[in-house]
Amino acid sequence: MEQINNLVNGGAVEDVLFYVFAALTLLCAILVVANPFSRSPVTSAMFLVLTIISMSGLFLLLHAFFLAAVQILVYAGAVMVLFLFVIMLLDLKEEARRKIKFFGLAAGLVSVGIVFSIFVKSLASLQPEAAGPALEGETYALGKLLFTQYTLPFEIVSVLLLVAMIGVILLSKRKLE
């Protein structure tokens, strides 16, 4: 009893959960693009949903409850439903297996290498003794930061989204003119 209590309080459960969610995220992400059992686009989309859900589990372990909830609400709940909607409307058939071309393979490997090196750099520069984020008033703090310190990037992203929206409407309405 005492030992189990110590394990729970010492963060062992959180460590185990981290590895579970991390493994799930990676496994599902691989199955989105390279599923050996099925080439159906719907299956890929469903694995992407699972990837997003397990990523929000990782956010939960970081005590970022707001981000976890928004991750599920926006990506799993809205964006992926739209993806499924489009896949079903277009009636995509199972994709045939294509031969891997040399140029594509090389380009892919180079871009993976670049992203990986960025990751390694940023992980190496982390301070290991950084304090955990505060639990209370987290949504409030996040909102305050977004509208004071980070107003400019926030506004730029908003304008970018607006431009994308107008572009989509223009593209889909062109026939009516």
Add this chain to the structure above:
Amino acid sequence: MDWNFIIFSLVKIAIVVGVVQGIVAYSVLAERKISAWIQDRVGPNRTAPPFMKFVPVLGPFLTRLGIFQPLADGLKFLVKEDFTPAGVKKIYFWLAPAVSVIPAMLTVAVIPFGSNLGAQKMVIADLNVGILYTFGIVSMGVYGIVLAGYAANSKYPFFGGIRSSAQMISYEISMGMSVIPVLLIVGNLNLGQIIGWQSGHGWLVAYAPLSFIIFMVASFAETNRTPFDLPEAETELVGGYHTEYSSMKFALFFLAEYSNMVASSAMMVTLFFGGWTLPFWGLDQPAQSLAMGVLQIFVFLAKMLFFMVVFIWVRWMFPRFRYDQLMDLGWRTFLPLALVNILITAVWLWLRS
């Protein structure tokens, strides 16, 4: 984390799930009785276990009420043949009912259904982002329906799935927007804190009536109830997404629909009608004694059941929307209204401060 917390959480989860299942079973009976009453019929009044005929007075009375009908329904679902049509996509066909039930049951976890009993808070998970959690989980419910439509590999369920995905997304936006004035007024995402605010200032429906109307209509759409039951639409799509389902798999869709009704009613009570509080007899403060705690749970249940009856009543009083009317209502009426509502509330709060 200690052992008390784990044990009490497990007890609370077991009781809440049991109560929700009970409410679901008997709201099906209520649905049949109310529809019968509206259409000038009698409704289920025959089903009874064999020994009931030896019970005087009480036996025939309970039989007339149809109290035993849900038991018979449940038994029927369990023992019916579980038929899997040829040509369905097996994995998704099996997965879809489960995927639609799980979110429906998960939503109840954050709802404070009472103040406290002894030292225990009457909520399973007291999340700081309670509202966002519910919206996130509710938005996952659409996958069950979409997958069911896709897996059946036949035209009518497919239409049902497509309609459902479009409908859910459209109304989710209005629903989310409609709650923002509430959050602006209270300044907190925790459902317990929202109820606490209401016990001091009065029910939120008085502060944000438009929010409540939009939220209620959107929750009709989210639960696929008439007048928004286009994904199943018996007259056009046979049964919509669950056309090909039988036996317990069909029952799971049924369960999901009614659990969603329970969850939406509970959310409406929590957000707009003061949760477990009543403004008199000291019921608006967290309970000091066990009796008061139990009484507050019953206050919450009573308010929730009222909205369940509203759900059922609307189903039998209003005709179904046409698809373009549904989209029009969602995007061109409710979304602008909700945005204006946010603006008005923000300006009002700004002027007051």
